Amino acid sequence: MLSLVVLISGGGSNLLALLEASEDAQFPARVVAVGADREADGLEHAERFGVPTFSVALSNFPDRDDWGKELLEQIEEWNPDLVILSGFMRLLPPRVVAALSPRLLNTHPAYLPEFPGAHAVRDALAAGASETGASIIVVDDGVDTGPVVAQERVPVAPGDTENALHERIKVVERRLLVQTVLDIANGHINLEDYA
Ligand code: GRF
Numbered sequence: 001m002l003s004l005v006v007l008i009s010g011g012g013s014n015l016l017a018l019l020e021a022s023e024d025a026q027f028p029a030r031v032v033a034v035g036a037d038r039e040a041d042g043l044e045h046a047e048r049f050g051v052p053t054f055s056v057a058l059s060n061f062p063d064r065d066d067w068g069k070e071l072l073e074q075i076e077e078w079n080p081d082l083v084i085l086s087g088f089m090r091l092l093p094p095r096v097v098a099a100l101s102p103r104l105l106n107t108h109p110a111y112l113p114e115f116p117g118a119h120a121v122r123d124a125l126a127a128g129a130s131e132t133g134a135s136i137i138v139v140d141d142g143v144d145t146g147p148v149v150a151q152e153r154v155p156v157a158p159g160d161t162e163n164a165l166h167e168r169i170k171v172v173e174r175r176l177l178v179q180t181v182l183d184i185a186n187g188h189i190n191l192e193d194y195a
Helices: 013-022 043-048 064-076 094-100 120-126 162-185
Strands: 002-008 029-036 053-055 082-085 104-108 131-138 148-155
Touching (some): 013 029, 029 162, 043 053, 082 162, 104 162, 148 162
Parallel strands (some): 029 053
Antiparallel strands (some): 131 148
C-alpha cells in the first residue's frame, strides 16, 4: 500500500479525487496526511475523510529555508512513499526538493513544457492556443521544469473563460493524478527512472 502526503493551498479537488479513490479497498494507495501553507478550504475534505492535517505558514518563519525545514519535518513524520503537490502555490526550497524528489509530484493545468507557472490557464488563453492540457511531473528546483510523468491534451473551446477552461482541465487532471498514483503503486511507473 502506497502512502501519500498531499500538499494543498486551495480548494483541493485533486485531493478529493485521491481521497475518493482510496475509499475503494482495491485502490493501492492511501492519503495518510494533508498539509497546507494557509487556511486552505480543501483541508475540510481531509477532515471529512478522517485524514490528519497540518499547516505550515511561510509568514510564521524568518525565511523560506526555515519554513521548508519545518514543512519537511511535518511531511517526514508520516514517512510517505510519495508526496503530491496538488494546487500547492509555493515553490519548495531546494533542501525539501532534494530530500523528497523523485518521490515528489506536482500537478499542473497545462501541457508542459508549454505554459509553466502560476497562470498557466490564463497564459494559454492569452496565447490563443487551440489546445492546452494537464501534466503530472516530478518536481525539480525549477518552476514546472521537472520530467513529465503523465500528460493529456485538453482542447480550448471557442469563447472559453479562464474559469471554464480550468474546470475542464481539472477534470482531466484529477483522472490523470489518480491513474498516475495507481501506475506508481502497481509498478507500471518507476519514479527512479525520472530521477
Ligand atoms: C489545479 O489545476 C492545479 O494544477 C493548479 O491549481 C489547481 C488546484 O485545484 N496548480 P484544486 O485545489 O485541486 O481544486
